[in-house]
Amino acid sequence: MTAASVAEPELRQPRSKTELFTAFTWLALQGFGGVLAVAQRELVERLRWLNKEQFVELLSLSQVLPGPNIINLALMFGDRHFGWRGAVVATGGLLAAPLVIVLVLAALYAQFSSVPQVAGALRGMGAVAAGLVLSTALKLAPTLRRNAMGLWPSVAMMVVSAAAIGWLRWPLAWVVLGLGAAGYAWAWYRLSTTDSST
């Protein structure tokens, strides 16, 4: 395929709430270890309900807002097509089937948790989960080099928040409201000075 000669394929729309529900169920069930990558492939490439630009726009808004990115994305997408019912249907599609699977797995675990091999397996998986979360942090950390607040203030904020929450076990509310407000104010100041100087 040569990108220049092929016109952008025409976008389609979900025809019904049922189709919306099934589409989000299907993409949730393919999403092992995170659904976002699958969402891009399904919504943009296969179903063509969104083009790339619309997807990125929806995603960045989802990322800025609190709450899981993929849930926020589904909610806004559903709302744009079928109003609040669409928002409920898309979010429900994402959650319903995986919830049943997770509960069945948890019930199996509870049944056999006294078996040393099962308890050991879960402990091993827990250690892997720790590694997975840390790898996400390691992948994101280099972006601090380009952070408009400057490298050292960013690194300091990262270290202080990690220590306050993980080591000192301070409540998240204090840390986010305190450090978050300071970071927000500093970023606002830095961005407004760079904006006005260009």
Added chain:
Amino acid sequence: MSAEFYGLHGLSWIDLLRLAGHFAVLSLLAVGGAITSASDMQRYLVVERGWIDPLQFNASIAIAQAAPGPNILFVALLGWSVAGPLGLLATMVGIMGPSSVLTFVIGRLRHARQDALPVRAFSVGLAPLTIGLLIATGWVLALPSRDHPFALLLVPATALFMLKTARSPLWMIAVGALVGALGGA
């Protein structure tokens, strides 16, 4: 199933409301996804309230990671471990409610432009915090493995695997389960 199954599992209704309330606050604070606030959930459920033990906490996250679907479902399992179906309802309504309402409202205000200064300052100013919270969550999740050298080795091994290869994390979860089942963890 017994009546107790659908009951409060030793909690009072006030406890259940507190549970939902705590997760509702986290819902608005969890910048970068629910997993960033997992260390605070651990502090609240395990350390402060003593409703579940550290291994149950880690099991909930490990099971949700191994299953398909949004990772937020570990919150459903946490609620389930605390108080069955009612607990699940409390934690899920708490963690989803406030953020969903906010997203719904902002999504309708098409003026919420991502290049506006207040929005950019938000993502720039909170980025280091998000990464710091991820480090804290990883740290807290690794703690139960500190007396098990092989399990502890799985932490950096997984991080390396994720950074150096493009393979699915499921491979490492399988390795972790195997190492643990063979008595290494």
